[in-house]
Amino acid sequence: MRFLRRVLLALGLPVVLVAAWWFGSAGSQDFYWPSLSTIVDAFGRTWTWEMFQEQVFPSLWRLLAGYLIAVVVGVALGVLIGTYGSVRALLEPVLEFLRAFPPPVLVPAAILLSGIGDRTKILVIVFGCVWPVLLNTIEGVRGRDEVLSDTCRTYRVTGLLRLRHLVLRAASPQIVTGARQALPLAIILMVISEIMAANEGLGFTVLQFQRGFQIPEMWSGVLLLGLIGIVLSLLFRVAERSLLGWYHGQRAGQREF
Amino acid sequence: MLEVKNLHKVYDGHGRRVTAVGDLTFTVPEGQFACVVGPSGCGKTTLLRVLAGLLPATSGEVTVRGTPVTAPPPDLAVVFQEYGRSLFPWLRVRANVELPLKAQGMGRAQRRELASEALEAVGLSDVDNAYPWQLSGGMQQRVAIARAIAYQPKVLLMDEPFAAVDAQTRADLEDLVRSVWQRLGVTLLFVTHDIDEAVYLGQRVIVLSASPTTVAEDLAIDLPAERDQLATRSDPRFTELRGQVYARIQQVKRAPAAEGASA
Missing domain, CATH: 3.40.50.300 (P-loop containing nucleotide triphosphate hydrolases)
Structure with a gap:
């Protein structure tokens, strides 16, 4: 019963919105706002397996590569900066400056330097996604409980064991928060980099449809991007649950007492 | 001394x-x-x-x-007042007790044995698989004591x-x-x-x-x-x-x- 209620609450609004779109746009004669049924129709015709292989998978590969590199770099740098005050003092002004760049602005420069291949696009994604991960990791590392740090010191838990069992785990709720913020950024930057510089990929394909006045196909591409976003955030939630089970359990316990 | x-x-x-x-x-x-x-x-x-x-x-x-x-x-081992904050919430009870031994480079079998003995000594043999935050305050402090015991x-x-x-x-x-x-x-x-x-x-x-x-x-x-x-x-x-x-x-x-x- 409770499960049913939760499912209804979660799906209720999306169902209503889709229904409103479906019936509201039914029989639409507007060239630029085709009916949802036309778009769904176009979706089935457009996004075939070959299309996925040619346009979608390359995009997804760049998205994941860029995102994962950003997480790894952000966590590694964040641990360094959060642990050593001198590293922080040294890097902070430069990081503040770099962070101020809107990442899309780098695309033209990056094209000049390394062409329109995968490398450029992955770099742009990394550059945009690294900040939330980095800043949250720094906070997480610095905000660690002193008693736990003291415990590690008295029991002489040092080096890699300390990094793995204290530093990273203690910061993991914040790291996950940063990674969650970075996920939609990665999708946005993937599309933008492909719109600005590509000869294949999802963003490129959507732009081609628009230029060729294939409006239902264009909308179907937009829809596909939205679906990819949903699937990725669901996957993220599954990963989070296994990674932060202790954290949610602890918090639930504290509310109880 | x-x-x-x-x-x-x-x-x-x-x-x-x-x-x-x-x-x-x-x-x-x-x-x-x-x-x-x-x-x-x-x-x-x-x-x-x-x-x-x-x-x-x-x-x-x-x-x-x-x-x-x-x-x-x-x-030298320390048992802190704030038991809730001195146990690793992401490690199970047994792993908490074993971590300092792992840091000494002790082998798995010996670690297990020492941890089991220590947990038995504080009367917690049956909860070695729980997370600290699933235990009462007194039990958490027992875990901290067991960790100190196992450390010898x-x-x-x-x-x-x-x-x-x-x-x-x-x-x-x-x-x-x-x-x-x-x-x-x-x-x-x-x-x-x-x-x-x-x-x-x-x-x-x-x-x-x-x-x-x-x-x-x-x-x-x-x-x-x-x-x-x-x-x-x-x-x-x-x-x-x-x-x-x-x-x-x-x-x-x-x-x-x-x-x-x-x-």
């Missing part, structure tokens, strides 16, 4: 100097169970942190088993370990600590603000003055070695010793040393 000689600790920060420990000198011989009591804010925790090598002394010398303390000494220290420091557990659990834990001490033969320094607890547990009670801290009284507890919550606590000698410690603490509270009253 634990030696504290002319220990002096000043916290210096934000333009304010706070003397936490004035001039402290005492020695705890090998294998003794010594309790430290004093009015709140008298620098008990500071003393313990300096002994554990977590905090540098401003001046004076602290040695553990003949070696001056500059970093956390080997063979020569010196054990305890910082008001039972301040946050209920009275009944507390009595159980007191007896547990007595039996652990007897079994392991460790040198044990037990910091508490509870006079009854200090007299009940220790072979000796060191009363500290208010800040800046000095030793106000050093009392041998000549109660029989077998302590019992009912019998010992109703022993006239217990009442007498308890009264002595109490009177002494009242005295130092009323007349704090000249420059004190800061921390």
Whole structure:
């Protein structure tokens, strides 16, 4: 019963919105706002397996590569900066400056330097996604409980064991928060980099449809991007649950007492 | 053996100097169970942190088993007051107990054996697979004690370990600590603000003055070695010793040393 209620609450609004779109746009004669049924129709015709292989998978590969590199770099740098005050003092002004760049602005420069291949696009994604991960990791590392740090010191838990069992785990709720913020950024930057510089990929394909006045196909591409976003955030939630089970359990316990 | 000689600790920060420990000198011989009591804010925790090598002394010398303390000494374990914060919430009970052993490079089989023994000694064999936050406060502190036991220290420091557990659990834990001490033969320094607890547990009670801290009284507890919550606590000698410690603490509270009253 409770499960049913939760499912209804979660799906209720999306169902209503889709229904409103479906019936509201039914029989639409507007060239630029085709009916949802036309778009769904176009979706089935457009996004075939070959299309996925040619346009979608390359995009997804760049998205994941860029995102994962950003997480790894952000966590590694964040641990360094959060642990050593001198590293922080040294890097902070430069990081503040770099962070101020809107990442899309780098695309033209990056094209000049390394062409329109995968490398450029992955770099742009990394550059945009690294900040939330980095800043949250720094906070997480610095905000660690002193008693736990003291415990590690008295029991002489040092080096890699300390990094793995204290530093990273203690910061993991914040790291996950940063990674969650970075996920939609990665999708946005993937599309933008492909719109600005590509000869294949999802963003490129959507732009081609628009230029060729294939409006239902264009909308179907937009829809596909939205679906990819949903699937990725669901996957993220599954990963989070296994990674932060202790954290949610602890918090639930504290509310109880 | 634990030696504290002319220990002096000043916290210096934000333009304010706070003397936490004035001039402290005492020695705890090998294998003794010594309790430290004093009015709140008298620098008990500071003393313990300096002994554990977590905090540098401003001046004076602290040695553990003949070696001056500059970093956390080997063979020394600490049970902190904040049990909820000293256990790793992302590790299960057994992994919490085993982690310090892993850090020593001990093999898996030996780790398991020591952890099982320690958990058995504190009566927690059946929850080794739980997370600390799934346990009650008293059980969490037992896990922290088990971790200290498994570490096989020569010196054990305890910082008001039972301040946050209920009275009944507390009595159980007191007896547990007595039996652990007897079994392991460790040198044990037990910091508490509870006079009854200090007299009940220790072979000796060191009363500290208010800040800046000095030793106000050093009392041998000549109660029989077998302590019992009912019998010992109703022993006239217990009442007498308890009264002595109490009177002494009242005295130092009323007349704090000249420059004190800061921390």
